[in-house]
Amino acid sequence: MAKAVKKKESKPFFKFIKWFWILFVVGIISVVLIFLLASMNAFGELPDFERLENPQTNLASQIISSDGELLGKYYFEDNRTDVAYEQLPKHLVDALVATEDARYFEHSGIDARGTLRAFFYLGKKGGASTISQQLAKQLFTGQAARGWQRYTQKIKEWVIATRLERQYTKEEIIAMYFNIYDFGNNADGIRSASRIYFGKEPKDLDVKESAMLVGMFKNSSLYNPTPKRNPEGTLNRRNVVLAQMAKYGYITQKEKDSLQKTPLSLNFSPENHKEGLATYFRMYLQGFMSDWAKKNPKPALKGERDKWNLFLDGLKIYTTIDSRMQKNAEVAVERHMTKLQAEFFVQNTPERNKTAPFLDLNKDEVNRILERGMKTSDRWRSMKRNGKSEKEIRAAFKKPIPMKVFSWTTKTKNKDTVMSPLDSIRYHKSFLRTAMMSMEPQTGHVKAWVGGINYKYFQYDNVYSGSRQAGSTFKPFVYAAAIDQLRLSPCDSIMDTQHCIAAGKHGNTDAWCPKNSDGKYSGEMMTLKKALAKSVNSVTAKLIDEVGPAPVVQMAKKLGITKELPEVPSIALGTADMSVYEMVGAYGAFANQGVYVKPVMVTRIEDKNGTVLYEYTPETRDVMSKDVAYAVVNLMEGVTNEGSGARLRSGSSNAKFYKEVMTGHPYELSNPIAGKTGTTQNQSDGWFMGMVPNLVTGVWVGGEDRATHFRSIRYGQGATMALPIWGMYMKANYADKDLGISDKAFTKPKNLSINVDCAKVRKEMQQDQRVDDDIEDLDF
Template sequence: MWLLFIVGVVGLGLFALAVSSNFLNLFGRMPNLKTLENPRSELASEVYSADGVLLGKYFRENRTPVEFKDLPQNLIDALIATEDVRFEQHSGIDMKSISRAMVGVLTFNRNGGGSTLTQQVAKVLFRTRDDLNDGSLNGTGKLGMLITKTKEWILAIRLERNYTKREILRMYLNTVEYGSNSFGINTAAKTFFNKAPKELSTPEAATLVGIVNAPGRFSPVNYPQRSKRRRNWVLRQMAKSNYITEAELAADTAKPIVLRYSVENPNKGLAPYFRAEVAKSLLAWARETDHDLYADGLKIYTTIDSRMQEYAEKSVAEHLALQQKWFTAHWKGQLPWRDENGKVIPDFLNIAMRRTQRYKSLMAMYDGNRDSVNYYLRKKYKMPVFTWQGEKEMLMSPLDSLAYYKRYLQAGFMAMNPLNGQIKAWVGGPNYKFFKFDHVRQGKRQPGSTFKPIVYTAAIDQGYSPCFPRPDIATTFPGVAGRAPYTPRNFEGGFSGRVFTLRQALARSMNSITAWLVMKLTPETIVTYAKRLGITSPIDPVPAIGFGASDCSIYELCGAYGTFVNKGIWTSPIMVTRIEDKNGNVLREFVPHTREVLSEETAYLMTYMLQASTTEPGGTSTILHTGFKFPYEIGAKTGTTSNYSDAWFMGITPDLVCGMWVGGEDRSIHFRSGTYGQGARLALPLYGLFMQKVYKDKSIGISTAPFPKPAAPLSIEIDCSKYYGGQRDTIPDSQKLDSREPTDLDEEDI
């Protein structure tokens, strides 16, 4: 017996040594000393606003660590009483626990095993049953389990040598899974009870400790009664170990489990569209620098102002809910997808469905069998759907769902500080959960008249004055290369024959005078200025360029308009200011790209020109002063495209540029008249709602001062009334021209 004992002890020692050294690659890898000293678990990266508010996280495993000082004693007591009552006495392994495990292996008894807290930390941190399970003897059998257990025993002893008991407890609570995509006690406490760990009551702490054993089985969300029984068992273990009294046990076990359950996901929180765009831009950086955006616990500090973001999201919701009400009434009983002649587009939904991922997946699943695909496209299911009154469950087929969502108006909104390029608010659509497409940067549509300031910038830069007069008469572009002659008309459809200054023409968004400028300057010159002002989307040098015929994004236009406010310096919009690692070390700081593209005088003259939209009689944005009662200087430009497919608005103040678009997901879905569909009606009010909230919140500190003038005196006179007999808003009727015949009068003729 002594011989057998000695042989057993020596054999066990040799076996442990062989496992530790991975003898002949039979047992799989073991962590080296460096890995042991710096164990790595996946940590969620956190995204913060410029004013320090947590906007959201990027994660595969939602885990944010907490310090030991923030762990309540009742939680630690519950854990030790339940999982490892001799935790303070052993050095990583417990002989009783080992005996149970060995008996379990030899007798095929599942209840014979058991692990210390330290062994459980080793199992999770070093993934002993996954990453270290690569030896030729590893497997699912008893030998494989014995090898794995041996590794965990060895690692537990090493952990005890390198860390204090407190550090091991902290590692355990920060590492293990609690279900509902919550990893670590910090996330679990927030997910189930919306509390910080130190705020947990004893029954709540016992509930979370009870979950750890089997998160799926003991979930208080899915199995409340089973979870309560498990919680009460944990409480009895605490009483058994004298952590709570019998009176406390009786009181706590009688309490119900009251959840404040909320699973963190990318759909929730402030600025979800913005966070999705930030992730796209940071993934390339992460690959280049060997970082994992979803596991390294990075701290990402963005430019977003949480107050402005909240106001932007509320304003978009408030505005779109009202517009949707009118849009639904406008098309009641009719199909809204129409061609340019107002006729219903045949087979619109089926064609749209073929572009969806659902259709492509079904075609792949059923090997292109259209009958099977069509069956499932028409099969009805219960599904949650978006409404402006809240999420509802409805019985719909995929085709029904597509038709339902196609009728919803979309919007994009962005606010940026033009002086430093920092984006302060970003709303990419009505609701990120149901509408993932981002209309700020991802979406590009014809900007309509919001592109006209680029034409006028070129004119001012080429020597034209804001007071330069031009008659409201037709300009015809001759046909070229098979293209028919083109005569742009004003919004109202005709020409007045009156003479207007360029400033008045921009304020009234007159197509006739814009067309004349395009002809004089050439479309190629306009393209050059658009590129200088940061428009990177392709632009066709055609006569219609002045009316926003080429698609671009809100993101690009905000950068362009910001140049006017920033004294002619184009500044790239930026989303992130810095990235820190989990220890607070700065990994990268971001600064915007800048370039001087206009003179300070030209830039100021454009802010002066844009103010006319809000101050001149007939200006398209005068409602900002007359309706919203803003007493401050504001520059603005509305935009509307053909058939009212797109409604735009751009607003500028001395330290904030805002761009917004409203329209249907498809260009064929829109209002039928300018009464509802023009930019001044469908987009401008969104700006008014937002600025009302921003101006009211004095903590934001948005400037209410006038636009700053250039340091040097202006080289031209901008008070047009001096030239035209004191008439500030219009030129005298005596200067009317006959509008019936197109003319090609140049500056000398005027």
């Protein structure tokens, strides 16, 4: 009887064991089957080997300066630049593992313990997603689905995670995860996040900064440290990460307690296309890259684009721009233009000028300028696209609305105001514009490029796209042609008297009788060196009359001037329009012993893997002999020694303006400098071209419209409008010895055949005169 009871009691136990093994085996088979079905794309297409090897992530293209700094990026929505695992600090990786996946280095993509815990506690004690699974979601499955689709999506993430673990090392997966995540505020990936939130590279992050960024993985929209979002919540989340690091022994409890008391210490530096360093150059470069992409097909993999996309393909563009010199240039422009603009406003108040900011125009002419500005504005085009009638558009342009306008007086260069769009056009036309380019003449490498005063408000690039009358900066081309063709020297003399070129001569339709800038003539014999230093028009007119306009035009074209130049005598005074880009390239030939080198901005282009796609080939040509080039340089040295550029030596002038702008002597440059100022009719354009042996820099200042200008030559000349920018820029360059800007003399050719020592010539002439006098006194 007892045995029967025992047998009866053992039946349920064996039944339990039986069902346990049945369920266990079925569970195993089910899991295997689910994984098998998932791998066969039963729950949706999975990435194949090729896509796993080359996941499609949008990468921003980088613009890299010659000194290795990041100037900016091109991107649509994803401002992402990948970094290698080796570039990540150890504490950043530790923070990620401690917070997101403590057993990361122990599993193969799926954390069984975490999965079971999440299953039994329904996620209340933490989720089960590993770093590999989160990467799989970011790369291939996207945002979390709902309902049944979420379960199938999870299964796909498991499968992809295990494949990723087979395909990549643990370190590579971590690097990919950091690179793919969107940290908000255009901070796609860890490098952008480090730069935008802390102004540094990932390798330079400290522990608390790393903890904050890792804390954002939970929800970068919620845990966003910017003042307008959630700095307090972000701080709390960062402290949770620090606590996790202490829990797993990555930092001590003492370190945790100390770090949790610190503030976030942000250095928020947003990155966008309209701000940052070298904005105008970056926009020029965008056009350059677009042309390059059209001519260079992409060796695309399966499923990829067959054309290079500057905003998605992660190209590395190595440029000639030196970030230090670029910064010096932008600072010089801002310092000078702030003061110059203030003086312009003083002279163009409604009481002093009823048509301000325009001079010499009547009301109808002013209205035509504003009409043209209105019809070419983005606002007009946008309203036109939206089907608005012209009557509605015009009414909208006259209605005052809240807006931001440009201002030199605020730190952000923005000013909130209420103004009609039409008035805002007139307001912004009152600002003087500028262009500046700096180039190494021996290589053609462009070192600095400033196309305007503020790219956000004034997007027209005056370096490359803009062309304005060159004024007296064109005169060295005339002198070069005369020295080359007529074998003149800087010490040869011409009388300063008015010179007329008759109608019909050299293609003239009318007689041409140019005046000197002050309307006076000394009547004295004047050396070419003094004539160029004083920018004497009468001497330049006589030179082009002797040599003819055709050789001058030919000389200019050899020097890289592409504009159509009429072969008429008046071009000698710079009546033709030139760009700063072309003028700097042309002057570079004088500093480079007569060899023209086409300006270079891009030296190399690489794809995201470092494969070289483009390397530049220098474009050079001989334009003139070394002797002629040196003679012209010698002429232009006279400009900075005794002419309009002489203020570079002392840094001050008699003008009250300079005493207000500068304190003390801002330049005091004693090294050899060759240069030329230029001022056009009505003071519409001010130029300065300045050279030292290994750097040529051109500066232009003027209004968008030629009618926007100073009333007097005192403020409207090139020596006042443009030269100060060059002086401040060069002084800053010389202060940084690492830049290697030469302060030596220009290289003198061996066996120089052109006499440039005018003091010696004068001495010989005086001796000859004394001999002649002695002969006349002899009594035969």
